Amino acid sequence: EPEVTQTPSHQVTQMGQEVILRCVPISNHLYFYWYRQILGQKVEFLVSFYNNEISEKSEIFDDQFSVERPDGSNFTLKIRSTKLEDSAMYFCASTSGLAGLTGELFFGEGSRLTVL
Amino acid sequence: GNSVTQMEGPVTLSEEAFLTINCTYTATGYPSLFWYVQYPGEGLQLLLKATKADDKGSNKGFEATYRKETTSFHLEKGSVQVSDSAVYFCALIKGYGGATNKLIFGTGTLLAVQP
Numbered sequence: 001e002p003e004v005t006q007t008p009s010h011q012v013t014q015m016g017q018e019v020i021l022r023c024v025p026i027s028n029h030l031y032f033y034w035y036r037q038i039l040g041q042k043v044e045f046l047v048s049f050y051n052n053e054i055s056e057k058s059e060i061f062d063d064q065f066s067v068e069r070p071d072g073s074n075f076t077l078k079i080r081s082t083k084l085e086d087s088a089m090y091f092c093a094s095t096s097g098l099a100g101l102t103g104e105l106f107f108g109e110g111s112r113l114t115v116l
Numbered sequence: 117g118n119s120v121t122q123m124e125g126p127v128t129l130s131e132e133a134f135l136t137i138n139c140t141y142t143a144t145g146y147p148s149l150f151w152y153v154q155y156p157g158e159g160l161q162l163l164l165k166a167t168k169a170d171d172k173g174s175n176k177g178f179e180a181t182y183r184k185e186t187t188s189f190h191l192e193k194g195s196v197q198v199s200d201s202a203v204y205f206c207a208l209i210k211g212y213g214g215a216t217n218k219l220i221f222g223t224g225t226l227l228a229v230q231p
Contacts, residue, residue: 004159035219042120043160043205043221056218091160103148103209105219107159 002026006092006108013082014116021077021111023092032075033093033105034067036060043091049075082115089113118143122206122222129196129229137191137225139180139206147208149173149182149189150219154203163191163204196229203227 005024013019025032034046048055049067066078075094079086089112093105123138141147151163151173164173169184178193191204206222 006159035221037224040223042223043207043219045218045220048218093160103150103165103219104162105160107152107154107161109157109159 004092004094004106004108006090006111008111009109010112010114012114012116015084016081019079019082019086019113021079021090021092021113023075023077023094023108024073025075025092025094026096026106027073029094029096029106031055031095031097032067032069033095034077035091035093035107036088037091037110038085038088046077046090079113082113084115087113087115118147118208118210118220120206120208120220120222122204122225124223125203125226127225127227129227131198131229131231132195133229135191135193135196135200135227137204137206137227139189139191139222141187141189141206141208143187143208143210145210146184147210149180150207150209151178151180151189151191152205152207152221154205154224156202160205196227198229198231201227201229 032049037043047057089110092108119142148167150165152160153163164175166173166182172181203224205224207219
C-alpha cells in the first residue's frame, strides 16, 4: 500500500543551524502539508502546498520556514535558523483531490527535531 | 476560532473493556469531524469520520456520533484489544477542505490496552 515516507526519523541540531526535513508523498497526490506537534501539545497546521505554491500557511510558518518540491517527488521543509521552540515532531501529509474533499490526509511517521 | 478538546491520557484498559475517549469541538458553522489514529512507529491514519449532525462514523469496531447539540464526537469501542493500543486524535475541518484541508487537531489521547 502506498505510504508517505519521512526522513530523518530523528534529528538533533544546535540552535541557529539550518535543518531540512524531507518527505516523499504518495505519488499521485496533489496536495501536500506540514504539521507539527510540540510535546504534550496539539498537532498544529503549518503549511499547505498545491500546484507548486503555498496555498495557506499558519502564523507559525514565518520567514524562517520554507517549503519546496524540488524534483516532483520530494517535499521538503526547511528551517533556516532553528530555535529551541522549534523542537517538535513534524508530520508530512498528502492527499488526492477526491480524498482531500472528505478531509482524509495521509500522514508520514513524523520527523522528531530536537534543538539544543 | 475553531478548536478541538479531547480527554487527556493515558487511558489504560484491560483487554475486552469498554472504551470512551471524549472529544468536544468549537466551530462556527458545520465542521466535518474525524478521528485519526497513530499506531507505534507509524503515521497518523484516518480511523473514521462524520460530515454532518447525527452521522455515525464507524470502522474496526470503533464508533463516534456527531452530536451538534453537545458539540461532541466521542470515540467508543465495546471491547478493546491489545492491538488497539495507539494515540487517538480528534480533529475537524470547517466545511469542505479543498486545497487547504487544514485539519484542526486535539492533543491526542494515548490508549494502552493490557492483556
